[in-house]
Amino acid sequence: MDRVENVGDDLSRKARIAVLGAGWAGLAAAMTLAESGMRVTVLEAARVVGGRARRVEHNGVALDNGLHILIGAYRETLRMVRQLGGSGERDPGLLRLPLDLHIPGKFRLRAARLPAPLHLAAGLLWAQGLSLGERVRAARCMGRLRSMRFRLSEDVSVAALLARLRESDTARRYLWEPLCVSALNTGPDEASAQVFLNVLRDSLHGRRADSDLLLPARDLSALFPEPAVRWLESAGNEVRTGCTVDALSAGAAGFAVRSSAGEEHFDQVICALPPFRVAQVLDPIPALHPTLATIEALRHAPIYSVYLQYARAARLPQSMLGFDGGFAQWAFDRGRLCGQDGLIGVVISARGRHQDIDQAALARSVQAELAAQFPALGAPHWTRVIAEKRGTFACTVGVSRPAQRTPVPGLYLAGDYTASDYPATLESAVRSGVACARMVLDSVG
Numbered sequence: 001m002d003r004v005e006n007v008g009d010d011l012s013r014k015a016r017i018a019v020l021g022a023g024w025a026g027l028a029a030a031m032t033l034a035e036s037g038m039r040v041t042v043l044e045a046a047r048v049v050g051g052r053a054r055r056v057e058h059n060g061v062a063l064d065n066g067l068h069i070l071i072g073a074y075r076e077t078l079r080m081v082r083q084l085g086g087s088g089e090r091d092p093g094l095l096r097l098p099l100d101l102h103i104p105g106k107f108r109l110r111a112a113r114l115p116a117p118l119h120l121a122a123g124l125l126w127a128q129g130l131s132l133g134e135r136v137r138a139a140r141c142m143g144r145l146r147s148m149r150f151r152l153s154e155d156v157s158v159a160a161l162l163a164r165l166r167e168s169d170t171a172r173r174y175l176w177e178p179l180c181v182s183a184l185n186t187g188p189d190e191a192s193a194q195v196f197l198n199v200l201r202d203s204l205h206g207r208r209a210d211s212d213l214l215l216p217a218r219d220l221s222a223l224f225p226e227p228a229v230r231w232l233e234s235a236g237n238e239v240r241t242g243c244t245v246d247a248l249s250a251g252a253a254g255f256a257v258r259s260s261a262g263e264e265h266f267d268q269v270i271c272a273l274p275p276f277r278v279a280q281v282l283d284p285i286p287a288l289h290p291t292l293a294t295i296e297a298l299r300h301a302p303i304y305s306v307y308l309q310y311a312r313a314a315r316l317p318q319s320m321l322g323f324d325g326g327f328a329q330w331a332f333d334r335g336r337l338c339g340q341d342g343l344i345g346v347v348i349s350a351r352g353r354h355q356d357i358d359q360a361a362l363a364r365s366v367q368a369e370l371a372a373q374f375p376a377l378g379a380p381h382w383t384r385v386i387a388e389k390r391g392t393f394a395c396t397v398g399v400s401r402p403a404q405r406t407p408v409p410g411l412y413l414a415g416d417y418t419a420s421d422y423p424a425t426l427e428s429a430v431r432s433g434v435a436c437a438r439m440v441l442d443s444v445g
């Protein structure tokens with residue numbers, strides 16, 4: 001992306017703006033501000049940028065803290081990734097695949113090569129693993145959701161919605177429930193049906209390309225956060241890593257940020273910290289206490305990633321495959337995706353039995369589940385479990401999320417947990433960052 005040459009008026013240039021946190025939300029905010037000619041200082045505690053979507057080194061191999069899936073409907077995220085790509089590629093660093101949910105031997109749903117929404121209707125009618133009656137019922141279920149415009153008069157759980165729609169047990173088990181757990185990181189008994197419908201509306205009922213799956217073909221820090229930092233720095237902004245923010249206070253002359261680098265003053269602040277850090281840092285501002293109470297009331301749900309390094313020749317038949325009945329939910333072939341031959345990553349979202357066993361036992365169980373399906377994989381050379389215990393907030397029925405605009409002028413909240421019709425995802429994080437940046441820009445005229 002070109003350096004911004006048109007740097008706006010003097011007022012914008014002089015405003016001192018801090019972004020706390022260099023996750024996807026904070027960096028999206030910083031980029032949006034910098035694109036408009038504002039000077040930004042980003043303060044990030046970690047050495048590696050990207051927050052909950054970042055690179056983690058293990059044995060000299062670049063893993064991610066969690067295996068991520070993007071979808072074609074992630075408009076803001078894809079816009080930003082493309083802007084930084086520079087190569088003119090449509091999806092730099094991502095492998096775009098038409099929707100294909102495949103649990104070998106049990107279920108397969110593939111988007112048909114037809115315009116939307118026929119791609120999905122035909123996909124459902126041809127789905128493998130469902131009887132003819134179940135396929136027709138699943139297609140009718142989508143039709144009903146469409147006629148409801150994907151809106152509920154009152155939020156209920158995903159399980160209650162599926163019961164109301166009389167969806168078959170098989171379609172629930174292999175299609176709707178795995179989609180719900182992957183998208184909302186919350187089990188169907190608790191998950192918000194309205195948020196689930198918002199995701200279905202944009203992904204399955206949007207344009208055909210909106211239902212595409214986009215799988216990272218490089219580590220997550222290299223996909224967006226690191227190029228964003230390079231671009232910000234080249235445009236004269238400062239991104240300080242290894243700088244932990246301890247407290248923020250507000251006064252007549254703006255904000256004082258106390259961090260491991262000392263105390264600094266800013267005119268406006270976008271707080272893009274994870275929800276479980278926000279209260280600690282913003283506590284000195286009494287006007288925020290009701291907002292902080294809302295944030296503290298959020299419950300969190302884990303996401304585990306299990307990496308297994310097999311011999312280099314080991315391969316899964318597809319880049320991404322589903323599993324049923326054990327711990328493993330989705331497996332990704334990092335050889336096919338990132339050229340990391342023989343490396344398989346397995347994701348386990350939401351709360352569950354996996355939290356009750358130790359990591360070595362979990363890795364052994366996942367290995368056995370992979371071996372049962374694909375005996376040719378052999379034994380792994382090493383395994384590594386990464387447990388993000390507070391992966392995302394639990395997206396439960398009627399969950400209350402704070403607005404990006406706070407009661408304190410000049411202070412904004414960005415992050416996947418802030419108000420959005422999406423669950424905690426890269427897209428909600430990026431959208432919130434962009435929204436905060438636009439509010440700052442509006443305020444300086």
Ligand SMILES: Cc1cc2nc3c(=O)[nH]c(=O)nc-3n(C[C@H](O)[C@H](O)[C@H](O)COP(=O)(O)OP(=O)(O)OC[C@H]3O[C@@H](n4cnc5c(N)ncnc54)[C@H](O)[C@@H]3O)c2cc1C
Binds near residue numbers: 390
């Ligand atoms: C394992 C896992 C798998 C996931 N899978 C998917 C997926 O497949 N698809 C999808 O769309 N989403 C997925 N998500 C969700 C997605 O990663 C998050 O929604 C998104 O990364 C949140 O970004 P954020 O910027 O809001 O917050 P964060 O990423 O948490 O960013 C906050 C930043 O603040 C920094 N920070 C914290 N404390 C301080 C401090 N005191 N001072 C300074 N800096 C501080 C942190 O280091 C971090 O960099 C997954 C999440 C996890 C954990």
